[in-house]
Amino acid sequence: KTVQAQQQSLPKKKYTITEEGRAKFQAVIKETKVQEKLSSDFLAAFYFSEHLHSDDVSTLIDQQLSTLQGNYKDLLSVPLSTMTEGQRFGIRYTIAKNRAATAFLKGEGRAIQTSLARK
Numbered sequence: 741k742t743v744q745a746q747q748q749s750l751p752k753k754k755y756t757i758t759e760e761g762r763a764k765f766q767a768v769i770k771e772t773k774v775q776e777k778l779s780s781d782f783l784a785a786f787y788f789s790e791h792l793h794s795d796d797v798s799t800l801i802d803q804q805l806s807t808l809q810g811n812y813k814d815l816l817s818v819p820l821s822t823m824t825e826g827q828r829f830g831i832r833y834t835i836a837k838n839r840a841a842t843a844f845l846k847g848e849g850r851a852i853q854t855s856l857a858r859k
Contacts, residue, residue: 811838
């Protein structure tokens, strides 16, 4: 048999959550703190942007905009109709943050580029 044929013949495993597991999961969700953690190499670079050449800043902005656009396309391709309301909320929330970050970069990002280019 070929590797592909062997992989196709493997039995599929199906997992289910026990009532005890569901109760523990619900307890953990209830303890969720309302905070989002942010760790960003991109923002760290901008914190010290006075040490960068304006071309490097432009490259960072362009790369981040490209990343945001790719993420946006991925988010729009998610099949919302098959998701729960909470899952749809999470996707829509992420889309809104993505749009805000894109708009900010197009305005403020270009402003810092101009500022650094003058130095």
